[in-house]
Amino acid sequence: MDLVFKALADPTRRRLLDRLHEHNGQTLGELCERIDMARQSVTQHLVVLEAANLVSTVRRGREKLHYLNPVPLHEIQERWIDKFERPRLRALGAVKRRAEEVMTDKxxxxxxxxxxxxxxxxxxxxxxxxxxxxxxxxxxxxxxxxxxxxxxxxxxxxxxxxxxxxxxxxxxxxxxxxxxxxxxxxxxxxxxxxxxxxxxxxxxxxxxxxxxxxxxxxxxxxxxxxxxxxxxxxxxxxxxxxxxxxxxxxxxxxx
Structure with missing residues (x-):
């Protein structure tokens, strides 16, 4: 869990997770397009996210696709959020998911x-x-x-x-x-x-x-x-x- 909190502490890494949440399965080049940072620096941030198991990668031919792995975030939610405000947050989450269903692809x-x-x-x-x-x-x-x-x-x-x-x-x-x-x-x-x-x-x-x-x-x-x-x-x-x-x-x- 320490690796997860360390990874989330950096704003650039949080932005990368936001980009993957918006559109999962992006290449390094696609991720770099929306972040004003050298390709090597973005790669280093992705290595930290992979080490924390927040990002997983899949090879497709010559491309390497990056995916958001929600499991560690879910564990944080269960440990630090759900037990305090579970009913209200579940209701808000249900509204959010229904709204996203209309906006996302499969x-x-x-x-x-x-x-x-x-x-x-x-x-x-x-x-x-x-x-x-x-x-x-x-x-x-x-x-x-x-x-x-x-x-x-x-x-x-x-x-x-x-x-x-x-x-x-x-x-x-x-x-x-x-x-x-x-x-x-x-x-x-x-x-x-x-x-x-x-x-x-x-x-x-x-x-x-x-x-x-x-x-x-x-x-x-x-x-x-x-x-x-x-x-x-x-x-x-x-x-x-x-x-x-x-x-x-x-x-x-x-x-």
């Missing part, structure tokens, strides 16, 4: 988690049907070749898929890109969202960045914002301890 959610494992094991945990069944409650089924279909199948024996899609990119063990849609909306291009898993070795651990984009609205973003941390926490527990969490985290009621 929202994106980015989540970063660090796992004591290897890129190969993390890849397998995302793509192996038995492993996904163990921590997700669904089996991810595909041959994971670009262009192939994939299914997110229930483990209750019904064989029903709650999500289907296509494999867009598959580069074991570093990058997997898939489209997501409800089975009854398959084939309707405007209904698809897109999930990218970027797996990077980070010293002796692995940095997993999940980018869920082209979501239909802020309500869907709120759903995935609560779902991805729960699923990935269970994945982390399985890889680091050999066991999932004692209670499925998505079943724990929110406060």
């Amino acid at each position: 929202p994106t959610f980015v989540y970063v988690i660090y796992i004591e494992s290897t890129p190969e094991k993390v890849w397998d945990a995302l793509t192996d049907a038995d492993l996904t069944a163990a921590y997700w409650g669904h089996s991810n089924v595909s041959d994971w070749k670009p262009g192939s279909r994939w299914e997110h199948v229930r483990t209750d024996g019904s064989g029903t898929a709650d999500v289907v899609g296509r494999v867009v990119e598959s580069e074991r063990p570093t990058r997997l890109v898939t489209t997501w849609v409800a089975p009854d909306e398959e084939g309707q291009e405007d209904k698809y969202s897109r999930v990218t898993f970027d797996i990077q070795r980070h010293a002796e651990i692995v940095r997993l960045t999940v980018t869920h984009e082209d979501l239909p609205d802020e309500g869907a973003r709120a759903d995935v914002a609560s779902g991805w941390p729960a699923v990935l926490s269970n994945l982390k527990s399985l890889l680091e301890t050999g066991s999932t969490l004692p209670q499925q985290p998505w079943l724990v009621p929110s406060r």
